[in-house]
Amino acid sequence: MKQKKSGMFKYYLKEAAKCWQLYVLLIPALLWAIIFAYYPMYGVIIAFKDYKIRQGILGSPWASPLFKYFTEFFSTSIAVNAIKNTIVISLESLVIAFPIPVIFALLLNQVRSKRATKAIQTISYAPYFMSNVVVVSLISVFFSANGVVNGIITSTGNKEVLFTSVPEWFRTLFIGTNIWQTMGFNAVIFIAALTAISPDYYEAATIDGASRFQRVLYIDVPMIMPTVILMLILQVGNIMNVGYEKAYLMQNGSNTIVSELISTYVYKVGLQTAQYSFATAVGLFNSVANFIILVIANKVAKKVSDISIF
Amino acid sequence: MSKNKDVAVHKTKMKLSTGDKIFNTVNILIMAFICIVIVYPLYYVVIASMTDPVIVNSGRVLFYPVKPYFEGYKTTLSYMPLWTSYKNTIVYTLVGTLVSLVATIPAGYALSRKDLVGRRGLIFVFTFTMFFSGGIIPLYLTIRNLGIYNSIWAMVLPVAVSAYNLIVCRSFFESGIPDELLEASKVDGCSDFGFFFKIAIPLSSTIIAVMALFYATAMWNQFFNALMYLQDDSRMPLQVVLRNLVLMNQANQMGSSGDAMITKQKLAEQLKYCIVVVSAAPLLMVYPFVQKYFAKGVTIGAVKG
Numbered sequence: 001m002k003q004k005k006s007g008m009f010k011y012y013l014k015e016a017a018k019c020w021q022l023y024v025l026l027i028p029a030l031l032w033a034i035i036f037a038y039y040p041m042y043g044v045i046i047a048f049k050d051y052k053i054r055q056g057i058l059g060s061p062w063a064s065p066l067f068k069y070f071t072e073f074f075s076t077s078i079a080v081n082a083i084k085n086t087i088v089i090s091l092e093s094l095v096i097a098f099p100i101p102v103i104f105a106l107l108l109n110q111v112r113s114k115r116a117t118k119a120i121q122t123i124s125y126a127p128y129f130m131s132n133v134v135v136v137s138l139i140s141v142f143f144s145a146n147g148v149v150n151g152i153i154t155s156t157g158n159k160e161v162l163f164t165s166v167p168e169w170f171r172t173l174f175i176g177t178n179i180w181q182t183m184g185f186n187a188v189i190f191i192a193a194l195t196a197i198s199p200d201y202y203e204a205a206t207i208d209g210a211s212r213f214q215r216v217l218y219i220d221v222p223m224i225m226p227t228v229i230l231m232l233i234l235q236v237g238n239i240m241n242v243g244y245e246k247a248y249l250m251q252n253g254s255n256t257i258v259s260e261l262i263s264t265y266v267y268k269v270g271l272q273t274a275q276y277s278f279a280t281a282v283g284l285f286n287s288v289a290n291f292i293i294l295v296i297a298n299k300v301a302k303k304v305s306d307i308s309i310f
Numbered sequence: 311m312s313k314n315k316d317v318a319v320h321k322t323k324m325k326l327s328t329g330d331k332i333f334n335t336v337n338i339l340i341m342a343f344i345c346i347v348i349v350y351p352l353y354y355v356v357i358a359s360m361t362d363p364v365i366v367n368s369g370r371v372l373f374y375p376v377k378p379y380f381e382g383y384k385t386t387l388s389y390m391p392l393w394t395s396y397k398n399t400i401v402y403t404l405v406g407t408l409v410s411l412v413a414t415i416p417a418g419y420a421l422s423r424k425d426l427v428g429r430r431g432l433i434f435v436f437t438f439t440m441f442f443s444g445g446i447i448p449l450y451l452t453i454r455n456l457g458i459y460n461s462i463w464a465m466v467l468p469v470a471v472s473a474y475n476l477i478v479c480r481s482f483f484e485s486g487i488p489d490e491l492l493e494a495s496k497v498d499g500c501s502d503f504g505f506f507f508k509i510a511i512p513l514s515s516t517i518i519a520v521m522a523l524f525y526a527t528a529m530w531n532q533f534f535n536a537l538m539y540l541q542d543d544s545r546m547p548l549q550v551v552l553r554n555l556v557l558m559n560q561a562n563q564m565g566s567s568g569d570a571m572i573t574k575q576k577l578a579e580q581l582k583y584c585i586v587v588v589s590a591a592p593l594l595m596v597y598p599f600v601q602k603y604f605a606k607g608v609t610i611g612a613v614k615g
Contacts, residue, residue, distance in 0.1 A: 016427035021502035022420040026432065029417030032471040035456070036449065037439040043448030057451075104344070107337050116341075122601055123345050126352070129593040131531035133549045137556040137586050138351060141358075148354065151369020180348065185608075192609040212330045237441055245534045249557060263446070270447045271538055283445025291442050 047281035069281035078265065079282070086261045086286075089171055089247075090239040097179050098235060102228055104183055105190035106216055121191070124184025135177055136249040140164060143173065164250075167258045174250060174259075178243065186231075193227040194220060229307045237294035237309075240286050262286045352594070359383070359583035363576045366583070381573075382580035386588055389564050394544060395551040396589075402547055403529040406466040410525040413471050415518060418479025419506055422487075433480075440473040446538070453539055464539035465532065465547070475524055482517040482610050483510065520607035523600050530593060552589045556582045 016023075042057075047069055049060045063069060073079045104124070111117045127135070143149050143163035150160040163169045201219050210218070244263035251259045262282060270279025302308040326334070358366045362377035370376075386392065420426055421433055443449075449468060458464045487510055495505050511518075533549040540546060554560050564581055597604075 012427055015425070019423070019426055019502060021506075022423055022426050025416035025420040025502075025506060028413035029436070029471050029476065030432075032413055032467070033435055033439060036452065036468045036470070037443065040444030040448035040452050041442070042444070043451060044444050046448070046451075053451075107340060110333070110337050111341060112334070120341050120345060121605075122598060123348055125601065125604070126348060126594060126597065129527060129597045130590050131533060131549050133531075133533050133553045133557075134586055134590045137552065137582065138355065140557060141355070141582055141586075142351065146367045146369055148369050148371060152371065154369065183344075184348075185604075188605050188608045192605075211327060212333045248534070249553065266446050267534075267538070271450060276447050276451065280445060280447040283447055287442055287445055294441055 044280055044284050044287075046277050047284045049277060051277040051280075053276075063277065069278045070285065072278060073282050073285070078260070081257070082260050082262045082265045085258055086240055086242065086263075089174065089261070090242045092171060093175050093178060093242060094235060094239070096175055097182075098232065100179055101183050101186035102190055102224070105187040105194060105224075106220055108187070108191065109194045109220065110212060110216065121184065121187075124187065126184070127181045128185040130181070132243070132246045132249055135181055136246060139173055139177060139250065165252060165254045167255045170250065170255045170258045174243075174247065178246075189231065190224055190227060193224040197223050226305070226307055229301055229305050230309065233294075233297050233301050233307075233309055236297040238290070239293055240290035355583050355586055359580065359587045361580075363580040367579055379580065381577055382584040385564055385577060385581060386584040391543070392548075392551055392555075392585065392588070395546050395548045398545060399530060399548040402462060402465045402532070403526050405462060406469070406529040407522050407526045409466050409470050410472075410475075410529075411518065411521055414476055414479055414521055414525075415511075415514070416506065417471070418476055418517075419483050419510055421476070421480040422483035423502075433477075436471075436473045436476050450538055459539060460541040460545065462545075465529075465535060468535065468539070469528065469532070472524070472528070475521055478524075478607055478610050479517055479521060482514065482520075485610075486517070487513060516603070516606060517610070519600075519603045520610070523603050524607060527593065548589050552585060555585050 046057055046060065048063055048066050049057075050063050051057070051060045055061075065071075108117060108120060108124075111120065141147055145160055145162060149163070154160050161169070163173060197219065201223075202215055205215050205219060240262065242261070244261050244267075247259050247261050248264045248267065251264065263286065266279045266283045266286070269275050269282070298308050354372060357372050357375050359382060360378055360380060361372060361375045362379040363382075365376050366372070417436075421429060421436075423429070426432070453459050453464050453468065458467065491509065492505060495509060500508075531549060532547065533553065536547050536550050540550075555564070559578075564578070
């Protein structure tokens with residue numbers, strides 16, 4: 001038995017040696033993974049240490065108690081609020097923004113002129129090429145007190161709304177503009193799935209007297225379901241990382257109560273006030289929570305629909 | 311046969327039921343609404359950038375430049391920090407895209423080869439980075455320790471590989487290059503290097519274009535990393551300068567100091583529109599020509615999650 005095992009090992013080694021050139025091709029990407037993905041993962045241990053730059057990761061003393069920075073984080077009201085904000089905005093995005101590209105793809109697929117379909121699709125993902133800074137700049141000029149949106153509101157005799165500074169409007173603007181930015185691009189994958197459906201189904205349905213709407217409902221929707229579920233898992237797997245860059249850009253003194261997310265908070269305490277260990281602990285909490293949610297979503301999807309990402 | 315089909319299709323086109331007609335009309339209206347919602351804001355910004363700011367600030371809905379006023383563009387075009395950042399962004403994007411391609415394309419090919427020993431494990435090493443990370447601070451400290459903080463490499467290297475792009479790339483090579491081709495060249499004594507450089511690369515202009523596009527767009531739009539990993543104003547990319555001018559209201563410092571307060575204030579509002587146009591224009595002008603590659607990339611990636 002033992003001999004067989006070492007024989008297997010030798011066999012693998014020989015096979016690996018045969019493709020050594022492929023390993024050489026992998027070197028740049030592996031170096032990246034080690035330095036910029038896995039080494040920082042090792043670096044999270046400073047969440048359990050009193051990190052001092054001069055002493056380095058290994059040299060810094062362990063925090064006592066070990067979970068000092070985690071308990072510190074959970075005991076602040078800012079933390080609870082940031083966690084709440086992150087979860088609420090993610091869930092709202094998921095429920096409101098996720099179905100829209102699917103619906104858009106289904107409807108676009110029903111447009112009968114091929115040229116119109118192409119033109120609409122091209123237009124639909126224009127915003128995807130704009131940076132968050134540009135988009136937030138657009139928000140700031142359109143929704144300002146003397147912007148065009150308030151121009152329309154006041155011309156109908158209503159009072160102007162301070163969209164960008166009142167907390168109540170933050171999520172609406174954030175999610176609304178997210179839809180604007182990503183709808184077209186996110187729809188691409190569903191459109192591809194729709195064009196792969198065999199025309200035989202439609203012909204058969206038409207002969208049976210199905211209306212257009214029925215064809216969408218009973219052919220298109222079930223056929224793209226696997227793709228939809230796959231995208232849903234991926235989205236859920238990123239739930240704790242919702243667009244913090246955009247949230248940070250949209251943040252101002254008067255809306256932090258709703259716009260402070262875990263990630264924006266990590267940036268502030270970590271890099272602006274240099275509390276490295278504390279900020280790392282907060283970030284680690286975020287990553288772990290996110291990962292657990294992904295694993296659960298994957299498990300549920302596997303059980304319900306037999307579709308999973310791993 | 312095909313003629314028969316044409317006739318059948320033609321017939322169904324002619325006999326639209328009332329329900330289908332309503333469906334079509336509603337659908338067309340929805341599509342028109344979507345197009346307007348996407349295009350009008352962009353169009354408005356362009357118009358506002360060349361209209362008298364007094365009119366723009368009244369919040370009127372505009373369809374064409376009412377009272378042309380070009381002071382904004384004059385000031386924008388002569389504002390040097392903006393152009394320095396423009397140059398930085400171009401350099402970061404070019405270098406970054408090149409580095410990313412060099413890291414991603416060969417690795418994507420290697421991972422597509424079924425005879426690569428340890429393939430599953432290696433793929434996992436990369437996909438895992440999509441779902442778990444050390445977080446902002448450990449990465450920041452890594453960058454400081456490497457001594458690349460406040461240099462172009464801090465912008466380029468941390469984002470050099472995206473696991474998602476790597477998987478898209480691998481899927482392309484898996485389905486795009488037939489196994490027979492590899493076997494045939496192996497019989498001819500071709501090495502793996504030889505096959506990759508002489509046969510695989512020339513066959514993969516599509517995936518190279520897709521990858522270049524994905525990486526270049528991401529690089530061009532990078533903001534947060536610049537904020538974290540760069541320090542000198544002279545190294546900042548366009549996005550940071552754009553944010554400072556438009557969102558932090560520094561635009562009112564742009565005009566020449568001799569201008570009267572009133573002119574300055576008037577100008578400051580228009581400047582915001584001009585700066586947004588100047589910084590978003592390059593990508594928006596290029597994208598209609600490259601968007602088919604974008605769609606292709608997403609579709610290739612969808613084949614295998």
